[in-house]
Amino acid sequence: MPKKLHFAIWLLLIAVFSCEDTEIQNNIRVLVTGNVIDQNAQPIANANIKVYADADAFGADRVLLGEGVSNASGSFNITSLFGPNQLFLVDISSGAQYSTYRYQTNTEEFTPGDLTFDLQTVALNAMTNFTYNIIRESGESNTLHYRFTYFDANCTEVYEEGVLNESLSYCNNTRVIGSTLDDASPNAENISFVVPLQSQVEFAYRFNEGDEISEIITVNSADYAFQFSY
Numbered sequence: 001m002p003k004k005l006h007f008a009i010w011l012l013l014i015a016v017f018s019c020e021d022t023e024i025q026n027n028i029r030v031l032v033t034g035n036v037i038d039q040n041a042q043p044i045a046n047a048n049i050k051v052y053a054d055a056d057a058f059g060a061d062r063v064l065l066g067e068g069v070s071n072a073s074g075s076f077n078i079t080s081l082f083g084p085n086q087l088f089l090v091d092i093s094s095g096a097q098y099s100t101y102r103y104q105t106n107t108e109e110f111t112p113g114d115l116t117f118d119l120q121t122v123a124l125n126a127m128t129n130f131t132y133n134i135i136r137e138s139g140e141s142n143t144l145h146y147r148f149t150y151f152d153a154n155c156t157e158v159y160e161e162g163v164l165n166e167s168l169s170y171c172n173n174t175r176v177i178g179s180t181l182d183d184a185s186p187n188a189e190n191i192s193f194v195v196p197l198q199s200q201v202e203f204a205y206r207f208n209e210g211d212e213i214s215e216i217i218t219v220n221s222a223d224y225a226f227q228f229s230y
Contacts, residue, residue: 023083034119043074047094056086098124099153125153125196132226136186146205147178
């Protein structure tokens, strides 16, 4: 196929699939309700709740339908605009010190009978930085293979017709960060990642061609600092 014709077809496809707009029905309102707590079941006041719709098409705009904050007991009731779109999203956050939560569903296929999206209880985990320093003290030609395994506390729950689809949801997934230290790069200094406070991080390492050793680290303080030498 000539390149010019291929490019013209590509532009045509973009134009066709870019025509869908996020749809808002001005005569319909829905109620988004729930309660926000932390990992210790304590209410989180002033958590931000934002409701969005998105046609999920090329060129479609994500539209803010409604927003508000939780009260002193962690409860929220948000009156929101509504429309049939592939993505109906409720984002809950409370600054960088907490994890985030997203409720996601398809309102082309589902509208609650009472026009209420009840998120019930949403738990946000307190988060902190985990900063590590690994320093070589054993001299040249020694290597260290290492990795940290930890949980990502940010959560997206995907619902289909009001039922949680766990296979499409993303909550408390495991993440891994690691590397190999050698003569070219003997140290790993001031490297950080974010973890839930009071969670556990697995540190596994292998010195030269020896056996792998692992230890469990409990992140029991804010701005946790981990030091290791080999």
